[in-house]
Amino acid sequence: MQATVLAFRANVRYGVPNTEDERLSHAVYLMDSEVTLSQAAAVCMVSERALRTRWNKRRADRRADEVGLLRNEWDSLLPVVRGRPLMIATDEGFRAAAILAHRAAAVDQRGRQVGQRGQWHLEPLVSALGWDPSDIDTVGREVKVFDGTFLDYALKVDSIPRVYLEAKGISENLDERSLCLRP
Amino acid sequence: MSQTINYANNDGVLWCVLTNGLRYRVYKTNEPVALDQKLLFEVDRADDSEPRLQKAT
Numbered sequence: 001m002q003a004t005v006l007a008f009r010a011n012v013r014y015g016v017p018n019t020e021d022e023r024l025s026h027a028v029y030l031m032d033s034e035v036t037l038s039q040a041a042a043v044c045m046v047s048e049r050a051l052r053t054r055w056n057k058r059r060a061d062r063r064a065d066e067v068g069l070l071r072n073e074w075d076s077l078l079p080v081v082r083g084r085p086l087m088i089a090t091d092e093g094f095r096a097a098a099i100l101a102h103r104a105a106a107v108d109q110r111g112r113q114v115g116q117r118g119q120w121h122l123e124p125l126v127s128a129l130g131w132d133p134s135d136i137d138t139v140g141r142e143v144k145v146f147d148g149t150f151l152d153y154a155l156k157v158d159s160i161p162r163v164y165l166e167a168k169g170i171s172e173n174l175d176e177r178s179l180c181l182r183p
Numbered sequence: 184m185s186q187t188i189n190y191a192n193n194d195g196v197l198w199c200v201l202t203n204g205l206r207y208r209v210y211k212t213n214e215p216v217a218l219d220q221k222l223l224f225e226v227d228r229a230d231d232s233e234p235r236l237q238k239a240t
Contacts, residue, residue, distance in 0.1 A: 084228055101228065104204040145190045163198040164191045170204045
């Protein structure tokens with residue numbers, strides 16, 4: 001049986017598994033060798049659920065490596081947060097969203113605000129949406145509106161604003177009707 | 184929130200995104216409905232439930 005042979009090779013390579021963590025590593029090794037999840041779980045005596053979780057993490061880590069994310073950027077994200085950028089089909093969007101999440105987490109830890117001083121970390125998002133942040137004909141910053149207040153971003157098509165993007169402090173509640181722009 | 188949408192609507196900008204870095208709200212500013220119903224959808228990165236788009240009510 002192919003799985004058994006591969007399990008033997010895994011034992012040779014990694015040692016006979018004792019802990020569940022080691023058995024999961026073996027099972028992932030088997031799946032890398034195109035053994036099915038249920039087969040790998042049975043051979044390594046781990047639950048299919050635990051193996052699926054480990055396998056998904058392995059695939060996510062591999063995708064992060066492939067798009068050039070730094071390991072500290074990717075590892076800094078909570079598992080639940082990682083799931084969201086992974087839903088993005090394009091590698092560019094995935095990478096931009098992951099970097100955005102990493103920077104948001106870093107800003108959050110430092111207690112800084114997204115708005116005012118920290119708009120920069122929205123720029124990967126702006127870029128992922130298809131606008132070039134370095135092109136002033138495409139992306140306007142600190143856009144003055146009719147009564148003299150400023151908006152953080154205007155995303156333009158043919159030099160005409162089509163989307164206004166306003167960033168608030170990370171601790172601010174977006175439900176607040178009293179949220180107002182900077183005069 | 185209301186001011187941002189009003190500015191967009193006043194300038195003829197159909198779409199407005201409001202975010203605090205964790206939550207992203209997308210509004211369609213010219214919809215002929217009350218202000219709080221102009222929310223098209225919201226994405227909440229802090230929500231630990233299954234990923235989904237929250238449609239406006």
